[in-house]
Amino acid sequence: MKELSTENVKHVANLARLEIKQQEEQSFVQHMNKVLSYVELLMEVKTEGVTPFFSPAKEHLEMYSDEQMTHPDVTRESLGADAILSNAPSKHQNQFSVEAVIEEN
C-alpha cells in the first residue's frame, strides 16, 4: 500500500480530534507508515470464509445467561448532580458548560 502523506495522517488525527504539531509531524507520520507497512504482514494470511473473531466472550456464549446480561427495569438512585459534575472542567448551575456548538448557515 502506498505511504500516507502528512496531510492524510493529519486528516485522520482530526477525526479523532487530535492535532499534530509541526515539530511532531515527522515522528507521527513515520510511526504510522512504519506500523502500516508492518501490518501488511496480515494480508499474507488466507482469510476467505473466515469469520472475524471480535471477542473471546462472543466465542463462549455458552458461559453466559440472559438473566446475567440484563438489568431489571427497577430504578436505582443516581449519583447526584454534585458528584456527576465534581470533575467537570467548566460548569454552570449544575450543567456542564462548553463553547457553543456551531451550526452551518
Place this chain on the structure above:
Amino acid sequence: MNIYDSHSALIKKKISSLELTTEALKKAQQNKNNSFISLTSDLALNQARTADEEISARGPRSWLHGIPYSLKDLFITKGIRTTAGSKILFNYVPPYDGFISKKISSAGGVLMGKVSCDEFGMGSTNENTPFGPVHHPLNPEFVAGGSSGGSAASVAEGSAAFSMGTDTGGSIRLPANFCGLVGFKPTYGRVSRYGQIAYGSSLDQAGPITHSVLDAACVMEFITEKDLLDVTNVANKKMTVVHELEKIKSGYLKDKTIGFSQEFIDACDPEVRNSLNDALKIFEKEGANLKNISLPHLKYSVAAYYLIATSEASTNLARYDGIHFGFRDKMSSKNLEDTYIRSRTLGFGEEVRKRIILGTFSLSAGYQDQYFAQACKVRRKIYEDFTTAFFQCDAIFSPVCASVAFKQGESKQDPIKMYMNDLYTIPVNLAGLPGLAIPFGHHKGLPTGFQLIGKSFQDEELLKIGHAFESVVKG
C-alpha cells in the same frame, strides 16, 4: 512480604497488620523506584488498625485481610485520585468505586496507594507517563516493564505484598517477568472489568502480581465473583483454589503434558533461552511429558493486536474530551472543536496519540475491511492454533519476553521493536486464554522466567501446574 505467609503470621498473632503496613509505608514513601502516583498513607494506617481490631476479635475473614497492596492507577477508586498514568486525568477523582477496589477492600486489604503505569496501559516499559519512568527494582537505570510497571516495582520493593495490574497484551506478565515476580492474567471474562479504565475492551483483564503462584490464587478467590455491571463477566466461576494448591506437591506434574515450541525458545536472547531450557528440564524431571506444538499464526499476533487494540482504544478514549471530566487547557478556546483538540492533544501523551490515530485509521471507511476486519480474521486463526494445540497438551510453555529487562530509553528508537516485546504475551490476550508468568533464574542480576498458557476457563488447572513447579524449585 507475601500474602500466604503474612496471613499465617497474622493468624498466629506473630505480627500485626499495622506492623506490616508501617514497614510497607516506609518503602512506599521512599519511592525509590518511582512506583507510586498517589500514596494513601492515612487510609492505609486506618485500614490496618481496623484490620487488627477485626482480626483480633474474629480472626482474618480472608487471605487478604490486613495485607498491604497497591492498585495500578487504571483501577477506579472512589474518592481517591485515579489518573490512568495520564495528564488528561491528572486530577480526576472518581465519584464511584470500581469492582476491584470494592472487592479487595471488602476482603480487608490495606490500600497503600495507586501505582504508576504506562499511560492508559499503552506501553511495555512504564516509560510512557508524565509521572516519570518506573525503575527496575534491581537497577534504577533499567525499565521495570509495562504497562503495570508500578505494580511490579511496588511488590518487588516491599511497599505492597501484592498488586493488581491489568493486561491487554502482556501488561501484567511482562513487568512481573522483568522484576522476578509471578503475574497472572485470567481467562477473559473471569474478572469484571467494571471500574477498570478501558484500553482494549476485548483484550483487557485484571490480575495479580505477587511473589508466588499461591499468593496469586489467594487474590483470585476475591475477584472472580460475578459482577452484574459487566456483561462480559461470566457467572458461577468463582475460584476457590487455594486449599487445593495447599495440598499439591510436585507429584502433580507427573503425566501432565506441557506443549512448547523450540523455535520460540531459540529465538530468545541466550540468557533467557538457558533459563527456559532449564525450566523445561525440571518439568521433564518431574514426570511431565513435553510435547512439541506449533502455533503457526503466532508471528502475526503483534500486527493483529496493534490494529485491534488501537481500534478499540481509539473509541474507548473518545470520552476524554475536556468537557465532562479531565483536563481542559486553561487558555480559552475559540470554539467547541478547539476545546476538543486542545484538551486531547495536550492531555494525551505521544504514544497514546499515535495509537489513537492508528486505531481511528484502522476503523475508518474504506480501510476497515483491510485493517480491522482482517486483523480480527487473523485473530481467529491464532485462536484456532491454540485450540488445536490444546488437544495435545494441558498447558503451553513459552517465553514471556525474548530478552530480560533493558535500559530506559532504548525502546523509543523503533516502535516495532518495542511492540515485539509482547510477541509471546499478545496471542494469549487475542485468544482470551489464561496466562501465568513464573519467575525462574537470573542473569547478571536481572530476573528471567517463563509463561504457562492454559485452556479457556481452566485457570485453576493452570495455577495448580504453576504452583507445582514452584514447589519443586522452592524445595
Place this chain on the structure above:
Amino acid sequence: MNYDVVIGLEVHAQLSTLTKAWCQCEISVSAFENTKVCEVCSAQPGTLPVYNKKAIEYAIKLGLATNSKINKVSVFDRKNYFYPDLPKGYQITQFQTPVADNGHLEILDEEGNIKKVGIQRIQMEEDTGKSSHLGEKSLINLNRSGTPLLEIVSEPHMSTAKEASSYLKKLHSILVYLGICHGNMQDGNFRCDVNVSIKPKGSDKYGTRTEVKNVNSFRHVEMCIEHEVQRHQQILDSGNKVLQQTLLFDVETKATKVLRTKSDADDYRYFPEPDLLPLIISESQIQKVQDTLPELPDAKIKRFILDYGIPAYDANVLTAEKELAHYFEAALKNYEGEAKKMSNWIMVELLRYLNEAGTSIERSPISPNSLAGLLNAINSGKISGKQAKDVFLKMYDSGHSADVIIKEMGLEQISDEKMITEIAQKIINANSVNVEKYKAGNERVFGFFVGQVMKETNGQANPSLTSEIIKRLLG
C-alpha cells in the same frame, strides 16, 4: 417537468421503560439537571453497559406489531462521533443487525385505499443528553443520556405529505397502544426525521435526498415535505443539482434551513460493541411477548367495522388513540341504540370540545356512561335531538350526568299520551275557527295546534307524539 416524490421516514421513539438503556437511572422529564445520572450514563472512565430487559421486550413487541421479522441474533455497534451531549464519544446502536426488520404497516392513501408502507428496520439504540444555549456557551444536561430508543426506518414508499403523516400517525398509535412509548411529541418521545427526494416521472433512478431532522409534529412533517418538494423542483427545473444536506424545519418561516452538508466527518467508523454480547432472542421469548400483545389499531378498525357497523372513516378516527377507542366501547356498553349515532356524537361533538380545550379523552368531563345516558335519553324520547345539544354542553361544563342536567333544566320531554291529549283537546275546543279552517283543507293551520301544545308545555311535549294525537283528535 413532472416529478415523482419519494419520501422515507425515520422515527426515534423513546421507550417508556422506567430505567435507562444501559443503567438503572430513572428516566425523568422533569428532574433537575444532572440529577438522574450515574457513572455509566455520564461515561465515567471504567464504566460498562448492561442490557435493559424491558427495553428488549418492548423492541420485540414493536417488531411483532409491525409484522417484522424478529432477528434471533442481533448485535450492537459503536457509532463514533464527537458531540458534547454524547459523553462516551460514541453511541451504542445497531448498525449491521437490527433487532427486527422487513415489517410494514397499513395506511389509507389519498383515494382511501389501503397502502402498505414497508418498515426497513427497527433498531435499538440510546438517546443523547440535552444541550441548551446560554450566550456563547452550550450547557449540557445528561438526564436524558442513555434513555432507550427504538429507531424505526421506513422504506421510501410514501409519495405525498399526507401519506407521510398517515404513516406517522399510525406508527405513533401503535407505539402508544403497545404501551411502550408515551408518545408525547412535546416531550420528545416521538421524533421524526424526514427524507425527501424527487425524480422525473417514471424514472427508476432515485434523486438526491435531503434530510430534515427532528420535526416535532405531524402538521410540520406535511409542511416541510411540501416545502422540500417545491424546493427540489425549483432546483431541478433550473438545471441545477440538489445538494445532499441535513436540514432543520423552521416553524416561523415554514421553510427548511441547512444544518450541515454531507462530508466525511460523517464517517462513524461503526464496529461491533465489544462490551456487549450478541442479543439472542429465542422462539419462546417471542411467543411470550406475542401472548401479551394488545389488540392493535388495524385489528380494532376491522372489528369496529364488522361488529358495530360503522364506516371505515369512523373506525379510523375512533381508533387513532387507544383511549378513544376504549371510551367508545365503554360508552356502547350501556347504550341501547345504533353505534353510528354514538360515533357521531363522539367525533362531532365530544372531540370538538376536547380539542378546543386541549383536553385528552382520558380527562373528558363527560364519562362514557354519561354520554350513553344522554343518547339513551334521546332515543327513548325523553328529550329531543335539539335539546340534547344544550344538555351536552351543560354536562361538559358541570360533569354531571344527563339525567341530572335534564331534571335541572326541567327538560323532560312530555311523552305522556294522556296529558298531551288533554292539553290538545283543550286547545282544539278553544279554537273552533282554526278547526274549521283545517277541516276545510288548510294544512298550515295544523302547525298552529302543535305550536300551542308546545307553548302550553314549555316546549317539552314530544313533537311527533303531539302531531299524532292532534291528527287523531282533529279526525
